[in-house]
Amino acid sequence: MYYFGTDGIRNKAQVLLDNNIPYILGIALSEKGGKVIVARDVRTHSEDIEKQLCKGLLTGGATIWLTGVLPTPALAYTAREENADYAVMITASHNAPEFNGLKVFAKGGTKLPPEKERALDARLHEIACGAAYEQNEEIAADTLTDDELTSALSIKISKQNHRIRIVDGAQFLYAKHVRNMFPRLDGMKVHLDCAHGCFAELAKDVFTALGATVRAENDTRDGEIVNVDCGSTHLDKFVPLVDKDEIGFAFDGDGDRVLAVVQGKPYDGDAILLALSTLYRIQGKLRKKFVVGTHLTNSRLQRELAFHNTALSRVDVGDKHILDRLKQSGCLLGGEKSGHILMLDRANTGDGLITALSLLEVKKTIGSLPKFTPYPMLEFNLHADNPTEYVNSAEFIRLAKLAEKEYGKKGRLIVRPSGTEPYVRIAYECFSQDFESIFEKIKKLFLGNE
Numbered sequence: 001m002y003y004f005g006t007d008g009i010r011n012k013a014q015v016l017l018d019n020n021i022p023y024i025l026g027i028a029l030s031e032k033g034g035k036v037i038v039a040r041d042v043r044t045h046s047e048d049i050e051k052q053l054c055k056g057l058l059t060g061g062a063t064i065w066l067t068g069v070l071p072t073p074a075l076a077y078t079a080r081e082e083n084a085d086y087a088v089m090i091t092a093s094h095n096a097p098e099f100n101g102l103k104v105f106a107k108g109g110t111k112l113p114p115e116k117e118r119a120l121d122a123r124l125h126e127i128a129c130g131a132a133y134e135q136n137e138e139i140a141a142d143t144l145t146d147d148e149l150t151s152a153l154s155i156k157i158s159k160q161n162h163r164i165r166i167v168d169g170a171q172f173l174y175a176k177h178v179r180n181m182f183p184r185l186d187g188m189k190v191h192l193d194c195a196h197g198c199f200a201e202l203a204k205d206v207f208t209a210l211g212a213t214v215r216a217e218n219d220t221r222d223g224e225i226v227n228v229d230c231g232s233t234h235l236d237k238f239v240p241l242v243d244k245d246e247i248g249f250a251f252d253g254d255g256d257r258v259l260a261v262v263q264g265k266p267y268d269g270d271a272i273l274l275a276l277s278t279l280y281r282i283q284g285k286l287r288k289k290f291v292v293g294t295h296l297t298n299s300r301l302q303r304e305l306a307f308h309n310t311a312l313s314r315v316d317v318g319d320k321h322i323l324d325r326l327k328q329s330g331c332l333l334g335g336e337k338s339g340h341i342l343m344l345d346r347a348n349t350g351d352g353l354i355t356a357l358s359l360l361e362v363k364k365t366i367g368s369l370p371k372f373t374p375y376p377m378l379e380f381n382l383h384a385d386n387p388t389e390y391v392n393s394a395e396f397i398r399l400a401k402l403a404e405k406e407y408g409k410k411g412r413l414i415v416r417p418s419g420t421e422p423y424v425r426i427a428y429e430c431f432s433q434d435f436e437s438i439f440e441k442i443k444k445l446f447l448g449n450e
Contacts, residue, residue: 002124008102008103017045025104030059030061031060032085036086037086039072039170040069040090041197046090049090049100072255072256073354074255084107086107089103092254094232185364190207190213190214190249192207192216194219196218196228198254198255203216203353204219217238231252247260249352257269257340257352268337271374272339272341275370285333285345287329292315292322292331293313293314296337297337298429299431300373300374301372304370319335319336319340375430376429376439381425384424402445411429414429
């Protein structure tokens with residue numbers, strides 16, 4: 001595809017703005033009119049992207065509803081409750097502050113199905129390459145001046161501008177909805193890393209309202225340092241801060257992921273899936289006896305699930321693939337090692353807050369969280385300007401075949417081009433006790449003397 005990657009459209013913010021990608025997306029979504037809800041994360045350039053997106057939406061018949069800063073799962077919930085035709089989240093999720101992106105939700109607040117995402121991607125390419133772009137530039141210029149649009153996006157909306165409206169209290173209603181889903185947490189000690197992102201303050205308020213004792217790190221919203229040495233992508237920084245009688249939760253910038261710290265040790269998405277599968281089995285909700293993971297899901301989870309007569313179904317990396325498999329199969333539970341967990345009986349997209357609270361529900365229900373010791377896994381990035389092209393090159397295919405020949409019987413090699421950054425992601429899961437030396441040899445094979 002031309003624009004969409006593993007999870008929406010993503011690139012450095014300036015690249016998105018310079019290439020008018022938010023504007024082009026707005027044109028495409030506005031062609032059939034309807035109600036479009038727009039939310040943004042805390043990044044400093046999210047407002048510029050919001051402005052460009054709205055200019056594109058105004059070229060067609062769309063009515064725009066703005067929420068301001070909101071976690072991604074809160075936007076999905078709001079889109080469902082408000083019966084929106086589309087919703088767009090302006091965020092780069094767990095990526096560094098200089099990145100940004102656009103996640104598109106369909107009616108009902110669910111991620112676009114693969115076939116609709118492909119169709120939308122093709123339409124964006126047509127608009128970018130065709131005369132429609134210039135024509136819509138003129139329409140947008142006649143719709144609102146830059147000053148008028150800036151005023152509207154600053155929540156200073158003229159009564160005459162009926163096409164840009166505000167969703168009042170979206171964050172409050174989402175928080176109330178989440179609180180009502182869970183039992184009291186009195187006596188539980190929780191430590192949060194909010195990554196300076198969308199869940200700063202909000203998550204702490206929800207845990208406190210349910211009776212938990214809460215400590216929090218990085219709990220101010222700050223677009224300059226969101227995800228910088230904190231949050232779910234830097235769990236190693238958080239682990240030493242969590243006391244052994246606490247359960248730690250580290251969110252990402254937009255709140256759709258969470259990783260945990262249990263008994264002073266990392267508890268990743270695979271461990272969380274194991275714990276949640278236990279709860280679902282007790283509650284009779286583990287339909288068809290399988291859980292959906294990805295090719296990166298640790299094989300230890302597959303083994304642990306099999307012990308309980310439950311299978312692991314693997315799909316490509318990306319929550320959209322997990323969602324697609326869950327819907328096809330009628331199952332409810334799936335997720336990624338990264339902490340992106342889907343529980344379709346509780347939310348229609350990944351929700352870090354609901355995942356964290358569900359993990360505490362497991363502890364409250366069975367008294368403790370299951371221990372999980374994954375097989376050792378090496379993960380590293382290989383820089384490539386065009387990752388998809390490089391993994392199909394003769395040079396890379398030669399390296400991959402050599403790795404499989406030497407180490408294929410002792411573990412599992414997983415290779416995938418990044419959909420969001422200029423890297424080939426390489427992972428090797430090792431079943432041998434001699435994993436450290438094997439890891440060094442694999443890194444040297446692919447990276448040379450880097």
